[in-house]
Amino acid sequence: MDITRGLIAIGAGLAVCAGMMTGLGEGTCAAHACDAIGRNPEAESKVRSTMILGIALSETVAIYGLLVSILLMFVFQ
């Protein structure tokens, strides 16, 4: 057991921090979709699919962070 494993663990933890701002962004996106549906209830299905598209695209960053973290944990042991 040397210092490398500890450093890998710290790196994996730092990589997941990519999800911090993504959470904020997704929350904002969902909140604005709620606003839009409240203002115009007929457009609900369109707003929903657009919201899911937006959330999914911004989520990509968090997923990449997660992937880097998983790679660090399981590949570089």
Added chain:
Amino acid sequence: MTVQSDVYVIILITILLGAAMIFISKKIDQADPLEKPKGILVPVLWGVEIVYNMVKTNVGDRYADRLTPYIITLWVYIFVSNIISLFGFSSPTANLSVTLLLAFITWVLIQITELKFQGIGGYLHSFLEPIPVMLPMNIFGKFSTMVSMSLRLFGNILCGGIMMQLIYTFTQFISNKIVGLFTSSDIYVFNFVAPIVAPLLHAYFDLFAGFIQTLVFVTLTVVLIGNDIPEEIKKA
């Protein structure tokens, strides 16, 4: 040669779903179209109608009939794969090969739709927009759909599994400590804390996250295919 344990689960799911589909299609053949549906047909018809309407608002009437079977297959297969971990199997969608294949089929469909409505010239020219310098970016952009869709599903389901494993390890530790208080010896006891803590987390990580990720994957497929179909064909 070693076979991954996921392969057996995939074969099991395929057999189960195939049997269910044959059974339901036989029921549909026997049913009288003039009478009210009953039994298993009620939820099936309800689900098909919801998916069909969702596809129709996104790709238009003309292509909804062709796209709906694929979308329903995606729904059933991904959802069953996600919640199979409730029964003690490992989830096939926690294997990148499976999600990459699903995303690859969707990606091919998107490319075919683009080729069909833009023509080969328009498709090749879309790599040079807005300026020719963007060529490498556009090539990466075409493939990033496939990569991000597969990694989203894979990452979410895999992390659900890892979280549940961590929870079980932690509850085992707590159980050992609690028993150790009274007997003051290091023994391996039954994990009695887990039945209190785990069910709610299983409901979240397996059922809820599985459902949401299925919804996201399917909606993304429909929206991305619908984006490439011109508005006047959707209206027709």
